[in-house]
Structure formats: C-alpha cells, structure tokens
Amino acid sequence: MVLKIGVIGTGAIGQDHIRRITSTLTSGKIVAVTDVNKEQAKAIVNNLSLDAKVYDDGHELIQAEEVEAVVVTSWGPTHEEFVLSSIAAGKPVFCEKPLATTAEGCKRIVDAEIAFGKPLVQVGYMRRYDKGYRVLKNVIDSGKIGEALMVHCAHRNPSVPDNYTGDMAITDSFVHEIDVLRWLLNDDYVSVQVILPRNTRLAAQGLQDPHIILLETVQGIRIDVEVFVNCQYGYDIQCQVVGETGIANLPEPSSIVLRSEAKLSTEILVDWKERFIDSYDVELQEWISSTLKGEVNGPTAWDGYVAAMTSDACVEAKRTGNIISIAMGERPEFYTKESAVVEVT
Ligand code: NAP
Numbered sequence: 001m002v003l004k005i006g007v008i009g010t011g012a013i014g015q016d017h018i019r020r021i022t023s024t025l026t027s028g029k030i031v032a033v034t035d036v037n038k039e040q041a042k043a044i045v046n047n048l049s050l051d052a053k054v055y056d057d058g059h060e061l062i063q064a065e066e067v068e069a070v071v072v073t074s075w076g077p078t079h080e081e082f083v084l085s086s087i088a089a090g091k092p093v094f095c096e097k098p099l100a101t102t103a104e105g106c107k108r109i110v111d112a113e114i115a116f117g118k119p120l121v122q123v124g125y126m127r128r129y130d131k132g133y134r135v136l137k138n139v140i141d142s143g144k145i146g147e148a149l150m151v152h153c154a155h156r157n158p159s160v161p162d163n164y165t166g167d168m169a170i171t172d173s174f175v176h177e178i179d180v181l182r183w184l185l186n187d188d189y190v191s192v193q194v195i196l197p198r199n200t201r202l203a204a205q206g207l208q209d210p211h212i213i214l215l216e217t218v219q220g221i222r223i224d225v226e227v228f229v230n231c232q233y234g235y236d237i238q239c240q241v242v243g244e245t246g247i248a249n250l251p252e253p254s255s256i257v258l259r260s261e262a263k264l265s266t267e268i269l270v271d272w273k274e275r276f277i278d279s280y281d282v283e284l285q286e287w288i289s290s291t292l293k294g295e296v297n298g299p300t301a302w303d304g305y306v307a308a309m310t311s312d313a314c315v316e317a318k319r320t321g322n323i324i325s326i327a328m329g330e331r332p333e334f335y336t337k338e339s340a341v342v343e344v345t
Contacts, residue, residue: 003288136250302331
C-alpha cells in the first residue's frame with residue numbers, strides 16, 4: 001500500500017521531507033505540491049522528476065481527489081488554516097511545528113478534531129524519534145533508576161541568524177524540550193520560572209542569551225534547562241535524568257574517538273540538522289505507516305496545544321520574573337491513548 005501525499009510549502013524543510021519521502025522512505029508518494037512561490041514548487045517537481053501536480057493554493061491541494069494525506073511545511077502562521085481544512089476534508093495531516101502560532105489556534109484544532117471524531121493530526125516534534133531519547137525513555141520506563149526526581153538539560157547552538165529575535169529562544173528552540181521532556185517523563189508541567197543570567201557579549205543587540213528555564217511537573221519533578229544559542233563551540237543537546245537509584249544521560253551523537261597529538265578527542269556537531277537527521281526519517285516513516293493503518297501514534301494536536309500553552313507561560317515568566325502556573329485543563333478522553341511502545345532498533 002502506498003500513501004498519496006500532498007505537501008504545502010516547499011521551503012527548506014518541505015523540500016527535505018519531499019526528498020526523504022521520495023528517495024529514502026517506503027510506502028509514501030508525493031502526488032501534489034504547492035507553495036506561494038509556485039515557481040519554486042514547480043522546480044522541486046522537475047528536479048526530482050516527481051509525478052506530482054502543482055496546485056495554486058493549499059486548500060485546493062487538500063481538496064484534490066488524489067491527495068490521501070497532507071504534509072504542512074509552510075510558514076508557521078499558515079499552519080492553523082491548513083490543518084483545519086485537512087480535518088474538515090477528513091484527511092490525515094502531518095504539520096511541522098508549531099501546530100498554530102497561538103494556544104487559542106491550537107485549541108481550535110483540538111476542538112475541530114474531537115468534533116470530527118477521529119484522530120487525524122500529528123505535529124512535527126521529531127526528538128521523540130531520536131534514537132538517544134528513545135533509549136533514555138526505555139531506561140526511565142524500565143524503573144532501572146527508580147522514580148525520576150530531577151532533570152538537567154542544555155540546549156546550545158553555536159550562533160543564530162539575524163532573524164532570530166525576541167523570544168525565539170523559547171518559542172523556537174526550547175519548545176523542543178517542552179515537548180520531549182513531558183513525553184520522556186510521562187508527566188505534565190504545572191509551573192515555570194525563567195532566570196536571565198549575565199548576557200553574552202556575542203549575542204545580537206537586544207537578544208537575551210542565555211536563559212535558565214525551571215519547570216515543575218505534576219509529579220514534583222524539577223527540570224532545569226540552559227538555553228544558550230550563541231555558545232560558539234557547537235550544537236549541543238544535553239539531558240540528564242536523576243532518579244532515586246541512578247542517573248541516566250542522553251547518549252552523545254556517535255563520533256570517532258581520536259588519539260592524536262597527545263590528545264584524546266571527539267567531535268561536536270555544529271549543525272542542528274545533522275544532529276536530528278535520522279529522527280526526521282524515522283518520524284516521517286512512522287507517520288506514513290501509522291496513517292496507512294488509520295492511526296495517529298506521534299505527537300497529537302493536544303501535544304501541540306500543550307507546547308503552545310507552556311511556551312506562552314515561559315514568555316510570561318521571562319517578562320514578569322514571576323513563577324507562572326501552567327493550567328492546561330484535563331486532557332480530553334479523545335487523546336488518552338498512550339503512544340505506541342518505543343522500539344529501539
Ligand atoms: P521556509 O524555508 O521559509 O519555508 C516555508 C515555505 O512555505 C516557503 O517556501 C514559503 O514561501 C511557503 N509558504 C508561506 N505561506 C504559504 C502558503 N500560504 N501556502 C503555501 N506555501 C506557503 O521555512 P522552513 O525552515 O522550511 O520552516 C517551515 C516550518 O517548519 C516552520 O513552521 C518551522 O518552524 C518548521 N520547522 C520545523 C523543524 C523541526 O525541527 N521540527 C525544523 C525546521 C523547520 P515564501 O518563502 O515565498 O514565503
């Protein structure tokens with residue numbers, strides 16, 4: 001069986017996903033594409049020799065008879081309308097993060113999906129598909145380190161582009177920790193505090209960097225995350241879970257251990273795309289397989305809503321300096337299915 005997919009947005013990640021679905025993964029076929037820059041969409045079709053129709057607009061693509069499932073990789077502010085339109089058409093949709101740019105927008109999607117009555121939406125939080133995070137989750141779930149008590153994390157980028165401004169350290173970078181940590185711990189957040197250390201001189205004018213973000217969970221687990229996006233030395237994601245009887249660390253990406261010139265060294269990645277490249281493959285392959293079975297087994301619209309609510313609370317905590325409560329409300333019955341058992345191969 002092959003899933004016939006339409007892609008809305010053929011920018012950087014849209015092109016990556018089209019390539020992986022076409023050349024690396026199985027059981028998926030790109031049959032339709034669209035972008036506000038139609039010439040760009042046409043160029044992808046031609047360059048990859050795709051047997052795919054180029055549509056004028058995302059809604060038209062969603063309605064197209066040959067499109068069985070939709071991938072939304074357009075600009076963030078357009079995500080909500082395309083996901084709502086896919087739900088209205090009854091078509092499964094994989095939406096890159098953010099699900100919507102506001103928590104209210106995410107909630108409208110949650111309400112629409114529940115009203116439709118069948119899970120259709122998956123959000124592109126790919127860290128859940130990273131081999132290292134999956135091994136770490138298996139260790140926590142096995143009980144080998146007892147109950148988790150504390151988590152120490154770091155999210156470091158060597159530098160960020162000029163268009164990385166305002167609160168993007170929270171809304172664009174830290175949002176990945178927001179999603180992956182509650183999945184890792186099978187928990188939810190109740191409050192957040194943001195501490196602003198001395199600013200690095202190497203950040204752009206007006207950009208706060210670094211941040212320390214402190215989260216508390218329903219079970220009382222304390223999480224501290226350093227978000228430092230001009231650290232210069234590399235792209236470095238750290239996560240250490242302290243349990244009652246042991247400590248589990250996220251594995252380092254594999255690298256040659258080099259003995260040379262009287263030094264023992266390993267390389268540190270500098271590009272975030274390299275760090276999670278395999279995760280994107282696993283994420284999209286599992287989405288295709290689940291969709292063909294009529295299931296959603298990845299991050300749901302509810303997870304997208306939780307990420308938006310938590311991210312909003314972090315921004316408020318940063319602005320006010322206060323500890324901010326995160327009042328999510330009860331997770332609807334519709335979303336209570338536990339995600340599939342994680343297999344590490
Ligand atoms: P990008 O290169 O700017 O691509 C977005 C594309 O969507 C552009 O070609 C843009 O056209 C097009 N577009 C905008 N409005 C549209 C509309 N109404 N209909 C159709 N196409 C439209 O951005 P990107 O880096 O690929 O990011 C896209 C999304 O993926 C963002 O939400 C981003 O947060 C997310 N993302 C997620 C990850 C992850 O790790 N999960 C990584 C990267 C990106 P114009 O350029 O002409 O406006």
